[in-house]
Amino acid sequence: MNGWNGKILEIDLATLTHKSYPLDMEMAKQFIGGRGLGARLLWDLVGPEVEPLSPENVLIFTNGPLTGTGYQTSNRFSVTTKSPLTGTVLDANSGGYWGMQFKKTGYDVLIVRGKAQKPVWIEVKNGEVAFHDASALWGMRVFAVTEKLGQDNNKRNVLCIGPAGENLSRIAAIMNDRERAAARGGPGAVMGSKNLKAIVVEGSTRPEVMDKERYKFLMYETKKLLAASPLTSQALPEFGTVVLMNIMNNIGALATRNHQQTQFEGAEAISGEELTEKYLVKNQACWACPIGCTRISKTEKVEGEGPEFESTWAFGAQCGIDDLPAIIEVNALCNDLGLDTISAGSTIACAMELSEKGYLDSDLRFGRADQLALAVEAMAYRRDIGAELADGSLRLATKYGHPELSMTSKGLEFPAYDPRGLQGQGLLYATSNRGGCHMRGNMIGLEVLGLPKLIDRFQVQGKSSFVILNQNSNAAIDSLVLCKFTNMGVADEYFARVLSAVTGVEYATGDMIKTGERVWNLERLYNNREGFTAQNDTLPPRLLTEAPTDGPSKGWVSKLEPMLKEYYRTRGWDENGVPTPKKLAELGLAELAEASYR
Amino acid sequence: MIDPRIYETFREIGEDLYAADMISSHGGNLSIRLGDRVIIKRRGAMLGRLKPHDLIETRLDKNDSGVVLASTELLVHRAIYLNTPALAVCHCHPRTAVAFSLSRDEIVPIDNEASYLLKKIPVVTEEFASGTPQMANKVAEAVKNYKIIMLRGHGSFATGQTLDEAFMWSTILEEACQIILAAKTINEPFKEYRAMSEAYSKF
Amino acid sequence: MVRPYGRWIMPNLRKVAGTKEVAITGASVGAVVTELVKRYPALAANLLLDGQIRPHVIITVNGHSTDDVDAPVTEFDVVSIFPPLAGG
Numbered sequence: 001m002n003g004w005n006g007k008i009l010e011i012d013l014a015t016l017t018h019k020s021y022p023l024d025m026e027m028a029k030q031f032i033g034g035r036g037l038g039a040r041l042l043w044d045l046v047g048p049e050v051e052p053l054s055p056e057n058v059l060i061f062t063n064g065p066l067t068g069t070g071y072q073t074s075n076r077f078s079v080t081t082k083s084p085l086t087g088t089v090l091d092a093n094s095g096g097y098w099g100m101q102f103k104k105t106g107y108d109v110l111i112v113r114g115k116a117q118k119p120v121w122i123e124v125k126n127g128e129v130a131f132h133d134a135s136a137l138w139g140m141r142v143f144a145v146t147e148k149l150g151q152d153n154n155k156r157n158v159l160c161i162g163p164a165g166e167n168l169s170r171i172a173a174i175m176n177d178r179e180r181a182a183a184r185g186g187p188g189a190v191m192g193s194k195n196l197k198a199i200v201v202e203g204s205t206r207p208e209v210m211d212k213e214r215y216k217f218l219m220y221e222t223k224k225l226l227a228a229s230p231l232t233s234q235a236l237p238e239f240g241t242v243v244l245m246n247i248m249n250n251i252g253a254l255a256t257r258n259h260q261q262t263q264f265e266g267a268e269a270i271s272g273e274e275l276t277e278k279y280l281v282k283n284q285a286c287w288a289c290p291i292g293c294t295r296i297s298k299t300e301k302v303e304g305e306g307p308e309f310e311s312t313w314a315f316g317a318q319c320g321i322d323d324l325p326a327i328i329e330v331n332a333l334c335n336d337l338g339l340d341t342i343s344a345g346s347t348i349a350c351a352m353e354l355s356e357k358g359y360l361d362s363d364l365r366f367g368r369a370d371q372l373a374l375a376v377e378a379m380a381y382r383r384d385i386g387a388e389l390a391d392g393s394l395r396l397a398t399k400y401g402h403p404e405l406s407m408t409s410k411g412l413e414f415p416a417y418d419p420r421g422l423q424g425q426g427l428l429y430a431t432s433n434r435g436g437c438h439m440r441g442n443m444i445g446l447e448v449l450g451l452p453k454l455i456d457r458f459q460v461q462g463k464s465s466f467v468i469l470n471q472n473s474n475a476a477i478d479s480l481v482l483c484k485f486t487n488m489g490v491a492d493e494y495f496a497r498v499l500s501a502v503t504g505v506e507y508a509t510g511d512m513i514k515t516g517e518r519v520w521n522l523e524r525l526y527n528n529r530e531g532f533t534a535q536n537d538t539l540p541p542r543l544l545t546e547a548p549t550d551g552p553s554k555g556w557v558s559k560l561e562p563m564l565k566e567y568y569r570t571r572g573w574d575e576n577g578v579p580t581p582k583k584l585a586e587l588g589l590a591e592l593a594e595a596s597y598r
Numbered sequence: 599m600i601d602p603r604i605y606e607t608f609r610e611i612g613e614d615l616y617a618a619d620m621i622s623s624h625g626g627n628l629s630i631r632l633g634d635r636v637i638i639k640r641r642g643a644m645l646g647r648l649k650p651h652d653l654i655e656t657r658l659d660k661n662d663s664g665v666v667l668a669s670t671e672l673l674v675h676r677a678i679y680l681n682t683p684a685l686a687v688c689h690c691h692p693r694t695a696v697a698f699s700l701s702r703d704e705i706v707p708i709d710n711e712a713s714y715l716l717k718k719i720p721v722v723t724e725e726f727a728s729g730t731p732q733m734a735n736k737v738a739e740a741v742k743n744y745k746i747i748m749l750r751g752h753g754s755f756a757t758g759q760t761l762d763e764a765f766m767w768s769t770i771l772e773e774a775c776q777i778i779l780a781a782k783t784i785n786e787p788f789k790e791y792r793a794m795s796e797a798y799s800k801f
Numbered sequence: 802m803v804r805p806y807g808r809w810i811m812p813n814l815r816k817v818a819g820t821k822e823v824a825i826t827g828a829s830v831g832a833v834v835t836e837l838v839k840r841y842p843a844l845a846a847n848l849l850l851d852g853q854i855r856p857h858v859i860i861t862v863n864g865h866s867t868d869d870v871d872a873p874v875t876e877f878d879v880v881s882i883f884p885p886l887a888g889g
């Protein structure tokens with residue numbers, strides 16, 4: 001078997017020791033790598049008694065069998081932990097270079113346990129592990145640390161946290177290669193709680209491919225497909241993701257002012273067109289990626305990656321702000337401080353609504369672009385109002401007596417798409433294992449862009465099948481680990497074949513999607529074990545009861561209830577949202593079944 | 599009550615299949631998966647002339663009142679849904695493709711579009727007729743790895759997220775086979791224009 | 802009323818049209834697009850492929866996506882046209 005290195009590196013920060021042991025290959029075949037393998041390991045390592053920010057929680061960094069092979073977008077890694085924001089299983093993945101470099105060190109998995117007595121950073125050079133004092137780095141921001149530790153794209157790559165992670169903000173990101181983020185759900189806080197500032201990797205073991213001929217052929221075909229699709233060859237590189245702003249606004253599904261409206265009058269001013277015209281400097285790509293969707297933008301004050309659609313929306317429409325330079329600057333600031341942009345923006349929006357309604361005493365107001373950078377700084381250092389915002393909108397709104405104003409599922413802030421105008425998206429948010437999120441499956445392709453075919457966005461009946469297929473397919477891609485944008489030009493069957501070619505283990509397309517289903521169910525079991533039930537699969541009351549009063553989604557609320565019932569049945573779960581023993585047996589998770597009913 | 603939009607799609611694609619000579623009057627079948635349910639043609643209905651009452655809704659995992667009215671091919675459609683991620687199935691009898699299935703174990707297109715999208719179409723053999731579990735399992739196993747497959751001497755099974763998609767694979771297959779046939783008739787040396795095409799049959 | 806959006810692959814749709822909105826009469830989505838291209842022939846390369854609307858071009862009528870060129874429109878409707886979009 002190739003593709004996997006077959007080795008796990010485990011580090012205990014309490015004793016500053018490490019050990020290496022073989023990866024259970026049966027487990028690897030069943031869960032592939034990345035998110036799937038991470039979830040499986042977390043299941044064994046972190047039970048319900050563990051507090052997310054305690055030394056007993058672990059960080060599991062994984063790559064996948066394709067990582068580092070050079071297959072298109074095989075650059076990513078994934079980090080798994082128990083989320084300090086949501087309390088659920090958490091996986092976040094990120095591109096750039098770090099993932100492929102990590103693979104080249106010779107390990108598939110890096111488990112970090114315990115807590116260091118004082119700040120440290122870790123250096124993994126091929127098989128060698130070194131612990132370094134990080135006292136001088138503590139407090140330093142992301143860009144400075146990345147440079148200081150010798151970031152060199154193809155040779156040596158730095159992953160770190162910023163002040164937000166150090167200060168245990170529950171919406172802190174882990175940053176790699178300067179501006180790439182494993183952002184959602186607060187993995188940066190877990191790293192901070194361990195007194196771990198950075199992990200630097202350097203390696204030279206290039207992963208071996210089993211069937212080189214077949215692999216070469218599939219690479220070639222993938223290249224052709226990516227070049228032929230107008231989405232991956234033009235739309236993404238030329239317009240970036242922000243181009244979604246105008247269409248989401250046009251169809252009345254652009255969440256605005258903490259989801260009080262579904263259209264933003266300032267959308268054009270913060271659109272992809274505007275960004276490209278006035279602020280775009282150039283495009284950039286992650287390692288081994290021919291798409292190159294990343295955009296470097298520049299204002300008078302900053303030059304940096306992004307902003308992506310979600311970030312632009314979070315600080316823009318969600319806060320009622322149409323000042324694009326201010327948004328670009330706060331996006332860069334979040335990267336430097338190590339904060340999740342979506343959660344940061346949406347939490348500020350929540351504070352704005354709380355303040356306007358008189359529930360919170362602050363001068364945050366919708367539309368005030370001048371407040372963005374201040375609020376974000378304060379958040380990362382837990383200063384003043386920032387101390388209230390640093391743990392996300394649900395904790396904030398709950399503290400001030402109005403949890404219903406937090407636009408979250410399971411405590412994770414939603415991205416830009418308002419589910420009242422996109423019924424399937426609402427079901428996705430409600431059922432996502434890590435909380436309200438669009439990366440666990442995205443219905444925008446089907447409900448808006450017509451990929452592969454347009455389906456009615458208001459239709460409720462039968463939506464669950466599309467949502468489930470999307471979730472399973474994404475879980476599989478996250479386990480490989482590839483970038484989801486490739487999926488806009490290349491069908492799942494290519495991924496299954498390239499996985500077979502690299503590893504020598506045959507995966508039919510259906511088997512690969514089945515693996516995604518296995519991962520999804522295991523994550524669900526994990527959440528069940530943590531005490532999550534059907535009651536947590538929900539949306540804020542605003543989205544279930546307050547219909548927009550104008551725009552194309554006028555009169556619609558999320559019809560979650562019937563979709564959810566259908567979803568559970570289709571998943572093979574009982575009414576409480578627990579996978580049935582029959583389903584678990586089918587997925588080869590039977591031995592875990594007992595635990596789920598404990 | 600089946601959503602009128604769903605009926606419309608069935609009706610249009612049924613008409614098109616008949617008009618394109620890809621089915622006989624009562625042949626072929628279409629179905630979609632809606633959550634834990636399947637919508638499929640009624641037993642004996644004509645795909646080219648579907649009426650709203652010609653669509654039957656039934657459970658995916660076990661029989662209910664709908665099942666007696668459903669097409670005998672329900673079994674194979676169910677097997678596909680239970681074993682693959684498919685959300686729609688299009689089964690038809692594309693004539694040229696059926697003819698090629700009699701002599702080949704796989705059909706490797708030579709035209710650009712099908713080369714691009716299908717690479718190759720495997721042919722599976724099962725002499726048990728439609729409606730038998732043997733056939734259902736064989737077909738379900740094959741479509742696990744291919745968007746469209748041929749059942750020797752019988753017809754094609756295509757899957758997709760939507761009916762349009764499954765229908766599209768079916769027409770692309772038949773077009774590809776007609777082109778192979780036409781090229782054979784012309785019978786001049788083939789000028790290869792696709793790099794690495796020798797690998798298609800391994801796809 | 803037609804609203805072309807987006808910075809299209811050269812030439813820029815909005816730049817060609819010189820405005821954010823164009824008033825056009827046509828009974829269906831297809832008729833409106835045909836008329837638009839007639840008026841601004843430079844748009845043909847962006848909008849059409851073999852005489853048909855290009856794949857991945859997105860059209861909404863009053864904010865509702867449609868892939869049906871025969872969808873009827875009246876003088877009160879707003880048709881918006883977007884270049885191929887990706888992301889999420």
Ligand code: SF4
Nearest residue numbers: 285286289292293483
């Ligand atoms: S598409 Fe964008 S995010 Fe994905 S690998 Fe390429 S550059 Fe990175």
